[in-house]
Amino acid sequence: MPLSQFLASFRHAFEAGRLLKCTLGKPTSVAPDDLKNVYLRPVALKKGLLIAFNYRYKNRDEVKNYDLNESLEHLETMLGKEFLNADLFTPDRDFSLSFSKNGEPVLSSKKASHHIAVDTSHDRIKQRLLDPAAPWLHALGITSANGTVRSDAQDKWRQINKYLEIIESLLRECPLPPDARIADMGSGKGYLTFALYDFLKNRMGFTPQITGIELRPKLVELCNKTAQSADFQGLQFISQDISEFQPERLDMLIALHACDTATDLALAAGVRNKARIIIAAPCCHKQIRKELHTRNELAPVLRHGILEERQAEIITDGIRALLLEAEGYKTSVFEFISTEHTAKNVMITATADEKQQKRGDDRRREALEKVAHLKAGFGIKEHYLEGLL
Numbered sequence: 001m002p003l004s005q006f007l008a009s010f011r012h013a014f015e016a017g018r019l020l021k022c023t024l025g026k027p028t029s030v031a032p033d034d035l036k037n038v039y040l041r042p043v044a045l046k047k048g049l050l051i052a053f054n055y056r057y058k059n060r061d062e063v064k065n066y067d068l069n070e071s072l073e074h075l076e077t078m079l080g081k082e083f084l085n086a087d088l089f090t091p092d093r094d095f096s097l098s099f100s101k102n103g104e105p106v107l108s109s110k111k112a113s114h115h116i117a118v119d120t121s122h123d124r125i126k127q128r129l130l131d132p133a134a135p136w137l138h139a140l141g142i143t144s145a146n147g148t149v150r151s152d153a154q155d156k157w158r159q160i161n162k163y164l165e166i167i168e169s170l171l172r173e174c175p176l177p178p179d180a181r182i183a184d185m186g187s188g189k190g191y192l193t194f195a196l197y198d199f200l201k202n203r204m205g206f207t208p209q210i211t212g213i214e215l216r217p218k219l220v221e222l223c224n225k226t227a228q229s230a231d232f233q234g235l236q237f238i239s240q241d242i243s244e245f246q247p248e249r250l251d252m253l254i255a256l257h258a259c260d261t262a263t264d265l266a267l268a269a270g271v272r273n274k275a276r277i278i279i280a281a282p283c284c285h286k287q288i289r290k291e292l293h294t295r296n297e298l299a300p301v302l303r304h305g306i307l308e309e310r311q312a313e314i315i316t317d318g319i320r321a322l323l324l325e326a327e328g329y330k331t332s333v334f335e336f337i338s339t340e341h342t343a344k345n346v347m348i349t350a351t352a353d354e355k356q357q358k359r360g361d362d363r364r365r366e367a368l369e370k371v372a373h374l375k376a377g378f379g380i381k382e383h384y385l386e387g388l389l
């Protein structure tokens with residue numbers, strides 16, 4: 001009964017144009033892996049008024065739009081099975097449905113906590129992350145003078161937005177202090193470094209201190225000039241080798257497409273300085289490729305060069321993730337942007353994990369045993385990161 005009453009309130013609110021939002025929380029073990037919440041809100045599209053379901057996974061968001069009947073069917077399937085809690089907000093009343101451990105539903109309602117107008121704009125999420133009119137985007141060649149994204153920079157723009165979505169999600173999981181100290185190692189022309197600063201400062205309300213570390217002095221000069229003209233006082237770039245960087249404090253370490261073992265140098269710096277969040281998008285994987293002498297059942301397959309190359313990438317990044325786990329991090333490895341936009345699209349994220357850290361030596365031993373087993377099977381003497389750690 002409480003479930004059907006909740007669904008009836010949802011239907012009524014939507015049909016009356018009074019649905020502000022609905023959130024599903026407390027995922028059970030039946031919920032898809034890494035799905036933390038689902039946020040629903042009305043959205044006006046060409047097809048009419050639909051309901052956007054924003055599925056918030058650990059490291060990404062996925063949005064699907066449904067009509068009212070489909071939405072009610074999805075809610076009915078998920079509530080009490082995949083999620084134990086649902087909150088419905090209207091300008092008149094709030095409704096809360098929760099399920100006890102033995103599946104008993106309870107519905108409650110109270111005075112409205114939100115009195116805002118119903119927002120049905122389609123691109124609200126994207127607008128929230130970055131303002132395309134920001135002058136630095138023009139200075140770095142991503143937008144034209146009137147603030148529209150240039151046609152030849154569409155991939156870059158997509159990549160920037162995806163990157164910020166991932167950061168937003170990691171910060172929800174692993175909050176940082178408002179004056180977060182961040183290093184972006186191998187910052188290049190700085191698109192992603194500027195995007196991160198703008199997002200943290202102007203959208204999230206942080207006062208971050210971000211340092212871009214880059215070997216090429218010309219790029220460092222360009223980035224510092226652009227940071228000054230954008231009045232980004234907490235953003236600076238230095239011309240230095242990653243291995244020489246010694247921060248006083250480091251909360252987040254970023255290394256995007258830093259070449260080959262430069263990624264390992266950056267990861268080691270993150271671990272050494274106890275960064276709570278580490279994000280790396282590896283580039284080429286030459287070190288392990290040269291070391292591979294496969295002795296396991298994959299040997300007949302890996303005599304083909306291209307397959308060996310791909311295997312080398314998998315092993316390099318897989319061992320990186322295991323070594324981070326040995327250091328007390330929770331890790332994820334995933335494709336952060338479609339291969340259609342760039343082939344360098346694997347991302348490794350690591351967040352300091354108190355539970356893992358409490359397991360101390362056991363956790364370390366288990367992860368290192370897995371690394372040793374992999375190395376033996378593929379005839380690898382040493383993974384560069386292992387030596388650094």
Ligand SMILES: C[S@@+](CC[C@H](N)C(=O)[O-])C[C@H]1O[C@@H](n2cnc3c(N)ncnc32)[C@H](O)[C@@H]1O
Pocket residue numbers: 185186187188189190191192213214215216240241242243255256257258259262265283
């Ligand atoms: C492919 S670019 C990536 C730039 C940027 N992170 C991005 O994803 O758009 C890699 C950058 O890392 C820099 N780099 C490589 N090894 C480095 C090292 N050991 N120390 C500092 N910078 C390094 C290179 O000069 C280059 O600009």
